[in-house]
Amino acid sequence: MGNEMTDIGQLNDFIRQLADSESNKSFVAKLNKITSELSSLFQMNVYFCEIKGKRWSFIAGSESAVLASNRFQLTDRWGIITDHIPVDDDKWTLILGLIRTFLIDPEKMEVPS
Amino acid sequence: MSELAVKEWVKQVIKQDEIDKYLIDGKDFINELEITETLQSNTEPDKKQVRDILQKSLRIERLEPAETAALLHVTDPELWAEMYATGLEVKRKVYDNRIVFFAPVYCSNLCVNNCAYCGFRLENRSEKRRILNMDEVKQEAEAVISEGHKRMIVVYGEHASSDADYMAETIKAIYTVKKKARHGEGSIRRVNINAAPMSIADLKKLGDVGIGTYQVFQETYHKQTYASVHPEDTIKGNYRWRLYALHRAMEAGIDDLAIGALFGLYDWRFEVMGLLYHAIDMERQFGIGPHTISFPRMMPAAGSYLSTHSKYLVNDSDFKKLVTVLRLSVPYTGLIITARESAQLRREIIQVGCTQTDASTKIGIGGYTEALKVLNGFKRDDQDESKQQFLLGDTRSLDDVIRELAEMGMITSFCTAGYRCGRTGDKIMGLLKSCTEGKFCKLNAVLTFREYLDDYASPETKVVGEKLIRKEIEEIRNIPFFKKGNLLKNFEDYYHLTVQGKRDVYI
Numbered sequence: 001m002g003n004e005m006t007d008i009g010q011l012n013d014f015i016r017q018l019a020d021s022e023s024n025k026s027f028v029a030k031l032n033k034i035t036s037e038l039s040s041l042f043q044m045n046v047y048f049c050e051i052k053g054k055r056w057s058f059i060a061g062s063e064s065a066v067l068a069s070n071r072f073q074l075t076d077r078w079g080i081i082t083d084h085i086p087v088d089d090d091k092w093t094l095i096l097g098l099i100r101t102f103l104i105d106p107e108k109m110e111v112p113s
Numbered sequence: 114m115s116e117l118a119v120k121e122w123v124k125q126v127i128k129q130d131e132i133d134k135y136l137i138d139g140k141d142f143i144n145e146l147e148i149t150e151t152l153q154s155n156t157e158p159d160k161k162q163v164r165d166i167l168q169k170s171l172r173i174e175r176l177e178p179a180e181t182a183a184l185l186h187v188t189d190p191e192l193w194a195e196m197y198a199t200g201l202e203v204k205r206k207v208y209d210n211r212i213v214f215f216a217p218v219y220c221s222n223l224c225v226n227n228c229a230y231c232g233f234r235l236e237n238r239s240e241k242r243r244i245l246n247m248d249e250v251k252q253e254a255e256a257v258i259s260e261g262h263k264r265m266i267v268v269y270g271e272h273a274s275s276d277a278d279y280m281a282e283t284i285k286a287i288y289t290v291k292k293k294a295r296h297g298e299g300s301i302r303r304v305n306i307n308a309a310p311m312s313i314a315d316l317k318k319l320g321d322v323g324i325g326t327y328q329v330f331q332e333t334y335h336k337q338t339y340a341s342v343h344p345e346d347t348i349k350g351n352y353r354w355r356l357y358a359l360h361r362a363m364e365a366g367i368d369d370l371a372i373g374a375l376f377g378l379y380d381w382r383f384e385v386m387g388l389l390y391h392a393i394d395m396e397r398q399f400g401i402g403p404h405t406i407s408f409p410r411m412m413p414a415a416g417s418y419l420s421t422h423s424k425y426l427v428n429d430s431d432f433k434k435l436v437t438v439l440r441l442s443v444p445y446t447g448l449i450i451t452a453r454e455s456a457q458l459r460r461e462i463i464q465v466g467c468t469q470t471d472a473s474t475k476i477g478i479g480g481y482t483e484a485l486k487v488l489n490g491f492k493r494d495d496q497d498e499s500k501q502q503f504l505l506g507d508t509r510s511l512d513d514v515i516r517e518l519a520e521m522g523m524i525t526s527f528c529t530a531g532y533r534c535g536r537t538g539d540k541i542m543g544l545l546k547s548c549t550e551g552k553f554c555k556l557n558a559v560l561t562f563r564e565y566l567d568d569y570a571s572p573e574t575k576v577v578g579e580k581l582i583r584k585e586i587e588e589i590r591n592i593p594f595f596k597k598g599n600l601l602k603n604f605e606d607y608y609h610l611t612v613q614g615k616r617d618v619y620i
Contacts, residue, residue: 052322054302054532083598
């Protein structure tokens with residue numbers, strides 16, 4: 001892992017670019033790209049879930065097993081699950097905020113099955 | 114609700130475009146000629162061929178139809194003994210030695226269909242019709258929770274008054290119920306649904322309120338038989354509407370889906386093949402196979418001649434064989450054996466690879482609440498044919514069945530973790546096929562069994578259970594997988610918290 005703040009900056013740039021461009025890519029494909037970037041920058045396994053009541057349905061991200069203990073609800077509809085939290089609380093809040101921002105607009109999109 | 118309103122409702126249920134979109138070249142995935150020919154051309158498998166197929170099952174690879182057909186025709190008792198043992202081995206690889214328990218709850222027996230084998234059918238005038246209101250649904254949930262259950266499957270007749278909106282209300286109502294236990298409160302953590310096929314729009318309503326698994330049984334995959342027991346002028350008379358019920362559910366975002374057949378309507382070998390083709394088509398169209406497969410046998414039902422006189426009724430020996438072949442054919446899927454079967458047969462069938470079962474089961478409408486009245490001395494506790502879809506073979510309590518399984522070395526699990534942490538759909542399929550999910554099953558089985566022993570178990574069950582739980586924990590400490598990362602530490606922390614009285618911690 002490099003400098004954490006630099007990595008967060010890179011993640012910020014990546015997510016902005018992803019939101020602005022590649023409109024031809026499906027929403028799920030974009031979520032997969034975010035999880036790959038998180039894995040590359042922070043060596044963490046992450047996956048996205050769609051939340052409906054108690055149900056957290058897998059939508060995109062790591063295929064490997066991840067503990068249920070690191071579950072973060074980002075919006076009413078979206079949550080992520082990670083195998084560990086690679087940075088301190090403040091930086092983790094920043095990372096979650098970046099992902100949340102990305103999710104808010106595309107949230108209106110239908111998730112393709 | 115007026116008869117006219119019900120008739121109008123019936124007319125709008127089936128959406129032809131939500132059948133046609135899944136057909137390939139206008140055909141559905143049940144090609145009866147192909148199934149018959151595959152069965153006929155694999156009638157004499159040799160030992161080597163069978164053993165090669167068993168190795169494939171042990172690699173947790175789904176079998177091809179010809180391989181399943183070969184297994185269905187094994188006659189050598191020694192080979193069957195190997196198949197039974199392999200079935201259990203496959204189950205242990207994928208799911209470890211745990212058995213998940215659930216409670217069926219029947220909310221309504223109003224039905225617009227007229228199925229020849231079912232006590233709920235429209236023309237059965239001896240059936241006492243009832244639909245539970247939300248207070249009654251909550252009472253049923255309270256009674257089920259008081260036994261120690263955490264997972265329900267809720268069953269509804271097909272009727273305008275128990276439509277998707279009613280189902281969604283019942284799911285929401287059940288999730289709100291809390292009932293005091295010895296430590297803290299018990300609740301239902303996963304509500305599964307057994308209901309008639311619906312449109313994608315209706316299925317989304319169930320998805321939105323957090324359904325667990327959606328279960329639809331095809332009853333029979335044989336089209337002529339299907340037509341003969343489901344009158345054409347009823348909703349259920351539409352074979353393909355039912356055949357693609359789970360495809361629509363997948364599109365509605367429900368990715369834990371359960372298939373099944375009612376054994377006894379047609380030849381059991383054909384039905385096993387039908388179930389396999391169903392799994393294959395789900396894999397082909399969505400990349401996700403069935404979460405569970407059920408194989409209820411037709412049981413005596415009020416006023417149903419067919420339920421006792423069908424020429425295809427399955428005997429115990431063939432029943433064990435068909436469950437074994439399903440286990441070997443779709444190694445990643447859960448298999449459900451229910452209290453329809455006798456205690457003795459359940460004991461035997463569980464040993465060929467079943468993963469889920471029920472106990473303390475009541476299948477009358479409001480049956481659990483009625484049973485509480487019995488407990489309080491107000492009524493006799495008999496099965497009432499006029500209020501049930503069929504008669505049960507095993508009416509033992511949850512505590513009795515748990516104790517028996519514990520004595521057999523099998524741990525009861527009330528785990529409901531998977532669908533609350535994204536282990537669903539293709540994610541869980543991958544984890545099952547790689548034999549990883551079973552590791553989580555083991556940990557969560559211990560945590561939820563601890564809860565049960567402390568909150569609900571009888572003194573006799575507690576004695577047997579404590580011995581089993583010590584053995585399980587010892588195994589966990591010695592399995593290399595759990596020593597990776599913080600898994601073992603997390604588990605031990607959670608176990609400690611559970612012992613201290615914290616509830617619903619899961620991995």
